[in-house]
Amino acid sequence: MKILVIWRLLTVGGVNAGWRNRAIYFKKQGITTDFLYTKDLGGMHMMEDVAQVFLTKDKDKIHQIIQENQYDAIIVVDTSQAYTWLKETNYKGPIIIEARTPEITKLKQNLQGKEKVNPEKFIVPSDYQKRVLSILLDQSKPIEVIHNSTDTLFFRPLDLEEVNRSNEPKVPEGKKIVAYIGRLDHRKNWRLFLKIAEMVSKERRDIEFWVIGGDRSVDKDLFEEEWKKKQLTDVVKWFPVIPYHQMPTIYAKIKHSGGCTIATTRAESFGNTFIESMACGVPVIAPDISSIPEIVVNGETGYLYRENYIRGAAEHIYRIVDQPHKYEKLSNSARERVEKWFSLSQCANKYIETLKDVTKGEGE
Known part of the structure; x- marks a missing residue:
């Protein structure tokens, strides 16, 4: 079987992390996955070593890619332009729409034109996202929940001797690391993160915050300005570019410091960094909203705080770093x-069954 995944943004975020994992697994099962993007936001290094990646805005080239490769199925991820491309090329194979955007107004925009292609099925990564999508669809179209997954052989707890501690970022002696991982934009709510770090810095001297990523983010300059204005550069260390393959080492440094990861997001349809962190044995602190309670179990795999509650988030940080006897259990x-x-084999196999269903077994 040969499939094409169309998404406009080639990022280092969860959508591409999830699809990278799937593509590797699919290949072992005899399924070839190609990717078509229109804009590179720093994610090429994640994808180019595992699959054929097309990066173009040229409509003629896009038409050529669709027409010449004879795909058994095409998956469109939050890209409304794709419906026009598929209509113009008269693509006859089954089409699946992945609806990933958690904000309903943006999701509605991303679905505009979907009637041009008559999709076989909609796929979402969480029950929360299924509820959001259901508001916008008539009930005749099936919506299937297939969780994002991660490779638990790659993302795993590393022993201290497996970690190169001389490489950046380095863990200062006696410090617990609390890490914000991902984009710097309105939805990820980095301003709340800085407020939490500011509060903690006034109360503790044994906690250091890391920001991992953000080099190509829309709010990069705004974040840097606010970070310096709040005089947090000694407390919050920023590492804008960390290659994806180094992330297990980052998580290991956090774990061995006795720290955790923290999210301040306003909404998530899933959240790959949560399962990557947890797979590496690192507890997660996150707001109790949208899909997050489906992933992070409060008091068992981390802690959930009330949305925008700075004191609650800070108290959860202290709860983790001050109770080493409970840390191993978490x-x-x-x-x-x-x-x-959220293992790769379990979730990817479910996706494969869906592909076989919509293609009626063709391409096997």
């Missing part, structure tokens, strides 16, 4: 939850 439970619900 860590082990986090790893076990990922292995049970």
Whole structure:
């Protein structure tokens, strides 16, 4: 079987992390996955070594890609232009729409024109996202929940001797690391993160915050300005570019410091960094909103705080770093939850069954 995934943004975020994992697994099952993007936001290094990647805005080239490759199925991820391309090329194969955007107004925009292609099925990564999408669809179209997954052989707890501690970022002696991982934009709510770090810095001297990523983010300059204005550069260390393959080492440094990851997002349809962190045995602190309670179990794999509640988030940080006797239990439970619900084999196999269903077994 040969499939094409169309998404406009080639990022280092969760959508591409999830699809990278799937493409590797699919290949072992005899399924070739090609990717078509229109804009590179720093994610090429994630994808180019695992699949054929097309990066173009040229409509004629896009038409050629669709027409010449004879795909058994095409998956469109939050890209409304794709419906026009598929209509113009008269593509006759099955089309799946992945609806990933958690904000309903943006999701509605991303679905504009979907009637041009008559999709076979909609796929979402969480029950929360299924509820959001259901508001915009008539009930005749099936919506299937297939969780994002991660490779638990790659994202795993590393022993201290497996970690190169001389490489940046370095863990200062006696510091616990609390890490914000991902984009710097309105939805990820980095301003709330800086407020949490500011509060903690006034109360503690044994906690250092890391920001991992953000080099190509829309709010990069705004973040840098606010970070300096709040005089947090000694407390919050920023590492704008960390290659994807180095992330298990980052998580290991956080874990061995006795720290955690933290999210301040306003909404998530899933959240790959949560399962990557948990797979590496690192507890997660996140707001109790949208899909997050489906992933992070409060008190078992991390802690959930009330949305925008700075004091609540800070108290959860202290709860983790001040109770080392409970840390290992949180860590082990986090790893076990990922292995049970979000393993690559389990989630990717479900996707393969869906592909076989919509293609009626063609391409096997």
